[in-house]
Amino acid sequence: MRLSDQEIRSGQSGVRLSRVALALVLLLPALAGCSGQETKESAPTAVASASDRCEELTVITTARALRDFDILKGNDTTDNNPITRWARDRLCVVQTNQWLVADQDHALEDRIRTALSNNEPLPDVLFLRSQDLPSILRDLIDADRIQEMGAVFEKYASERIKEAYALNPDVWKSVTLDGSRWGLPQISAANLADPILWIRQDWLDALDLEAPATLDELEKVMDAFTNRDPDGNGVNDTVGIAVAGQNTLNGWMGDVSFMFGAYGDQAHQWNRAADGTLAYGSVQPSVKSALQRLAQWYEAGYLASDFGTHDEQDAAVLMTSGIAGMISGPGWMGGWPLGEADLEGAVFKPYPYPAGEDGRIGRIGTLPSYGSYLFSKDFDHFDKIFAYYDKVYGMLIEDPESDFSIGLAEGYDYIIVDGEPEYDFPGTTSTIGNFFLVAPGSAPSKAIKGGSLERRVYNGKIDSYYEKKMATTASRLFLEGKLAVEQQPNISHPEQFVGPQTPTMALKWRLLNKMEQTTFLQIVYGYAPLDEFDRFVREWHDSGGTQVTVEVNEWDRMSDDKKDDSL
Ligand SMILES: [Ca+2]
Numbered sequence: 244m245r246l247s248d249q250e251i252r253s254g255q256s257g258v259r260l261s262r263v264a265l266a267l268v269l270l271l272p273a274l275a276g277c278s279g280q281e282t283k284e285s286a287p288t289a290v291a292s293a294s295d296r297c298e299e300l301t302v303i304t305t306a307r308a309l310r311d312f313d314i315l316k317g318n319d320t321t322d323n324n325p326i327t328r329w330a331r332d333r334l335c336v337v338q339t340n341q342w343l344v345a346d347q348d349h350a351l352e353d354r355i356r357t358a359l360s361n362n363e364p365l366p367d368v369l370f371l372r373s374q375d376l377p378s379i380l381r382d383l384i385d386a387d388r389i390q391e392m393g394a395v396f397e398k399y400a401s402e403r404i405k406e407a408y409a410l411n412p413d414v415w416k417s418v419t420l421d422g423s424r425w426g427l428p429q430i431s432a433a434n435l436a437d438p439i440l441w442i443r444q445d446w447l448d449a450l451d452l453e454a455p456a457t458l459d460e461l462e463k464v465m466d467a468f469t470n471r472d473p474d475g476n477g478v479n480d481t482v483g484i485a486v487a488g489q490n491t492l493n494g495w496m497g498d499v500s501f502m503f504g505a506y507g508d509q510a511h512q513w514n515r516a517a518d519g520t521l522a523y524g525s526v527q528p529s530v531k532s533a534l535q536r537l538a539q540w541y542e543a544g545y546l547a548s549d550f551g552t553h554d555e556q557d558a559a560v561l562m563t564s565g566i567a568g569m570i571s572g573p574g575w576m577g578g579w580p581l582g583e584a585d586l587e588g589a590v591f592k593p594y595p596y597p598a599g600e601d602g603r604i605g606r607i608g609t610l611p612s613y614g615s616y617l618f619s620k621d622f623d624h625f626d627k628i629f630a631y632y633d634k635v636y637g638m639l640i641e642d643p644e645s646d647f648s649i650g651l652a653e654g655y656d657y658i659i660v661d662g663e664p665e666y667d668f669p670g671t672t673s674t675i676g677n678f679f680l681v682a683p684g685s686a687p688s689k690a691i692k693g694g695s696l697e698r699r700v701y702n703g704k705i706d707s708y709y710e711k712k713m714a715t716t717a718s719r720l721f722l723e724g725k726l727a728v729e730q731q732p733n734i735s736h737p738e739q740f741v742g743p744q745t746p747t748m749a750l751k752w753r754l755l756n757k758m759e760q761t762t763f764l765q766i767v768y769g770y771a772p773l774d775e776f777d778r779f780v781r782e783w784h785d786s787g788g789t790q791v792t793v794e795v796n797e798w799d800r801m802s803d804d805k806k807d808d809s810l
Pocket of ligand 1: 472473474475476477478479480481
């Protein structure tokens with residue numbers, strides 16, 4: 244399965260994410276909405292203390308996966324910080340961490356499996372990211388350790404939360420098994436991970452070239468970037484485009500999804516076929532054509548000679564170190580890493596994708612959900628959970644009445660100067676948002692009036708505190724990248740299989756993936772003839788792929804039935 248924006252959220256490899264990248268990629272804190280001057284006095288500190296208000300306190304346990312960039316200030320701790328204090332004061336909820344794990348190498352998943360095998364109680368609330376959920380959800384259900392959420396959601400969710408899910412019914416698919424909903428999925432920002440084409444504008448200008456509108460024109464630009472010394476140093480030391488080939492050809496930066504999209508099906512994922520069924524992209528004939536063209540690009544020197552060993556960050560480094568002239572990747576790359584590149588004279592510019600021969604354009608899309616909350620079988624304080632959820636959702640839709648209308652926490656993402664919040668100060672961070680017990684992810688785009696926040700701020704609207712925060716912390720290049728994504732709204736093709744691993748997948752998928760990755764790289768490198776693709780397709784089907792396809796479509800029918808019932 245392809246990596247998602249979640250990989251960035253996980254902070255893997257100790258990558259340093261900039262303030263802007265964090266604020267926007269982490270989503271939750273970034274979407275600390277606020278609008279209207281009338282909310283100035285309603286800072287969280289104004290509420291009465293819990294001992295005054297609460298007849299009783301409800302203790303809710305959770306597990307926290309700590310990232311190395313989760314910053315706590317002063318005397319704050321994982322159990323006592325502005326978010327936990329807010330929960331206590333406003334909701335009479337004491338949130339405690341039954342487990343603390345490092346957010347790396349599936350540590351939380353391992354901890355859950357240990358609890359399952361030792362018959363140890365689970366925390367009341369667990370959060371699993373989209374890429375971790377499929378492998379463990381079925382085991383938790385089979386062990387009868389988590390609650391079915393369909394009726395619970397209907398009973399406790401607020402009207403505006405129900406509306407958000409009605410606008411995004413696909414999010415339920417990630418927790419749906421045999422027609423039941425086994426968790427509460429977050430909603431992801433509709434296009435956060437959707438890629439665009441980043442080009443070195445200064446190289447285009449130096450060589451007197453236009454941005455490409457077709458794949459043929461793209462090849463001409465790549466040829467010039469490779470062979471015409473775009474950096475003017477008299478050395479043949481540049482390539483056309485940075486591609487990350489180590490894990491998948493459609494990774495979270497340095498993807499070639501525009502190439503697959505120009506020919507038809509997205510590789511490395513399940514797509515909706517013309518007959519309505521789900522079909523695995525990598526075994527479709529159009530992928531063979533895309534690989535053929537990639538092999539031509541490789542032979543011509545447009546790709547780095549060792550691109551198959553590059554992960555996403557390696558590919559980005561080709562761009563930020565002045566070796567590559569183009570990279571495909573999400574709009575937020577304008578913040579990090581491109582916006583932080585220390586490269587004299589470099590001008591990065593986001594462009595829409597060029598079209599294939601018949602005008603076809605396509606790219607990968609953003610998963611409907613970042614991850615899901617699962618609730619222990621014995622947990623019964625859903626009134627508290629959904630009250631909490633609704634309050635956090637308020638800030639996501641820029642509710643002026645939200646407790647977080649000016650920001651998440653004073654001293655973290657804002658300070659007060661002369662009675663007004665300031666967002667640009669030394670040590671500003673939005674990672675405190677990771678300490679919410681439950682949070683809905685993002686507001687559905689349709690729930691926000693007046694266009695995306697990025698567009699409003701780009702166009703100079705800085706009225707609400709949230710607009711002010713975005714205008715203060717996001718660079719122009721970041722906003723341009725996000726707008727370039729919006730420019731091609733209908734070309735995204737997200738993964739269509741988001742459910743729990745099927746039985747045959749659990750047994751065979753790792754092997755099938757390996758076979759696929761090896762074959763694709765050998766074809767592009769020119770080590771294997773193009774017809775090796777046909778042998779791969781046969782072997783893929785014979786080695787479990789046919790059965791996996793059957794099971795994936797069984798899941799698809801079940802999750803669609805559920806969706807229809809809810810509407
Ligand atoms: Ca050169």
